[in-house]
Amino acid sequence: MNGHLRVGIDVGGTNTDAVVLDQSDRLLAKAKRPTTADVTGGIKAALDAVLADPAVDQGRLTHVMLGTTHATNAVIERRNLKRVAVVRIGAPSTTAVRPLFGWPADLRAIVSAGERIIAGGIEYDGREIVPLDRDDLSRFLDSVAGEADGVAISSVFAPVSARHELEAEQIVRRVIGEHVHVSLSHEIGSLGLIARENATTLNAALVGVTAEVTAALDAALEAHGMHPATFLAQNDGTLMALGYALRYPVLTIGSGPANSIRGAAFLSGADDALIADIGGTSTDIGVLVNGFPRESSAAVEIGGIRTSLRMPDLVAIGLGGGSVLSGRDGQSVQLGPASVGYSLSERALVFGGDTPTLTDAAVLAGRARIGSMMPGEDAHELLGRGLEQADAMLADAVDMAKGRKGERPLIVVGGGAVLAPDRLPGISEVIRPPHHDVANAIGAAIASVSGQVDRVFHLGEGGRPAVLEEARSLARAQAVRAGADADAVEIVEVEELPLAYLNAPAIRIRVKAAGPLGSG
């Protein structure tokens, strides 16, 4: 046994999980600790627990991969947010909707150091709508120089050409200084100016939060005398190098479900499958396509703000191990959404409690073996019908999540994995892999590094093949910048989207490239 070791950590709503894997991805240690309000306490506890495992040779630890909810929490709790000067390059084409319109007033007051729509912007075909008004930008930046910790810059059609954003960044450096944080929308979101501007502004506001969590992680590692390379998990189930994550904190916001899907894939060896993560209160069903979570096409909201970020596409149902069953004879059973949650081990029938739960139903049916007693006779009918109903709900949700015809396997992970039946319609087999309880932390530890391009390309002389190749090489370059091994990066996804009502030579292309971690 030799070679490098990696730690994967996933901070969930309830638990913080940590695992240690060796170079051949074998699990050496795992731990589950309660998530703390400050996030860092739970990380430290879980990390300490796995490092204390005798199977772990601390000296060989080279990488730490962290998936965390701190960025979401910071927005929801309005905590540790930076002040941002919001620059939109979009007059006159966007003046009907001002920046941050529709944001909750308190969040806007905390985050915004000032907003301005500057003349400029790009057309869908790459032409300039009007020239960038450099003087107006300088005047605005002068007026907020003392107030703003960072600047968020969003230009009309930046996903087609970023040249106005890049020029504006140079002006910020000259007017405010070299060290001020600058978030550029073309690096953060896809089409849809308002949603992309929102995501870019949140990103600039969150810059300090990631630094805080990684500092706490570093301190915990330092206490063990370790200095491994640190990576953060992002929305699509891939990793960002720490330096990159510090600049793009908003991209970590959906990493939890992505980690769980990737972890389930790894544990089961599947590439195309459905994943059900069954918890105490709810179940999330996601889809694995070519080894990555399928992304949602709908806009994602963070703290009530619509963003252009792409998250794993999930079907969520209120069904978990603690779901409460009620109902009288002959009537339909009420199943959830109420859950006994943490108190399962006191309130469930199999633990001597008085509340019929889905766990009791699973024990009675022989699917699970937990608790200290069998549920009483009088509850059998209710539990039987409840489990039937739960199976039907799960089957319905799984089918909804599927996204295409044909049978696929279902991989079941999470604390409630035993609740799932062994057969479901449209499912080739139900797989419960070993260590499914820490699938999310494993997902972080085994993740690769990716780069993505989502842009409108104007078809020039080379036609479609030329722009497809350009998109591929941009995605590859982005993956390498994020920390992937340049020699091993592969294109994992290509999508072309037609543009309705534009009988013009332009095409929207999405390309994702991914590869294993580089040695640098």
Place this chain on the structure above:
Amino acid sequence: MTLIEAADLPALARGCSVLGAGGGGDTQTGVLAVGQAIEQFGPVRVVDLDELPDDGLVIPCGLVGAPMVALEKVGSATEGEQLLAGLGKLIGGTVVALMPLEIGGSNGLRPIGWAVRAGLPIADADGMGRAFPKVSQVTMEIAGVDPSPSVLTEERSNLVAIWAQDGESLERIARALSIEFGGRVALAEYPMTAAQARAATARGSITLAVRIGRAMAARTHASGDPIQALERELDARRLIEGRIVDVERRMAAGFVRGAALIEGLRADSGRAVRLEIQNENLVALEGDTVRAMVPDVIVVLDSHSGEAIHTERLRYGQRVTVAAFPCNPIWRTPRGLTLTGPRAFGYEFDYVPLEQLQ
């Protein structure tokens, strides 16, 4: 007169989506643009055409171009004023109200923001009663209103006056200009008097959209059936409740064409409906039997949320309810059917009203 406040906009948008028949573009940026106009200038005054003076001018208007572009170029604050100023140079008379040329989708909202900024009311009417792909597929064309002069503008101060010989020419000219101006232009067309408008428009569209949106929200929140709201407000009939088991799409001459297959669930188990699409939902077929056809309105609703689903967002596995309701009677006239009947969309069969179909 009715007032629309910022709080009413989500209901209005939901109603516009239903009336969009699967097309008409995303309503979200329209909600923001109108919301900001209301914040600055106060609520929207919605007036019935009967409340307006006979000789006052009512101006149908809206956006022309690609919905994708409108997601980036969300609109200038002055484009409505530019349209009015341009029209003022071409015709005399007093403009007493603006009117959406199309109630379906985003165009049901944008002219409302322009009206608020111009201090004008919005007429409770529109030129389609739904959404159609072309600016000439309007009720005014059927009623014999001259499309000219029309004016077209964009975010800069470029202003184009068009004397098109007919609606079809206007459509071609406006479409070409929209590409030149970056894929999104504002258009005012078919200027007419209130007296003309009373017989040449789909009336009551804005208040109808708000009623639909409110009724659906009420049903959804009470975890009831949003279709019941449509049955009451629109004489809608349910074609099938089920799940999408296949979706196909392709581009043809700037339009997205395709089809979706819906397999029945529960009471509709064993049945299947095929929905044919060209930006909007055109025809619903069960086997070889046509269950509903354009210009009657076919809408696909998410069975859980009740929200209307845009044709671009239809996807395998979605639980949907497909409903259809009668179009404005103007479309059922011989001239109306020439412009928007099944043959206008390339089908080889004649129109049969929804109520006469099985």
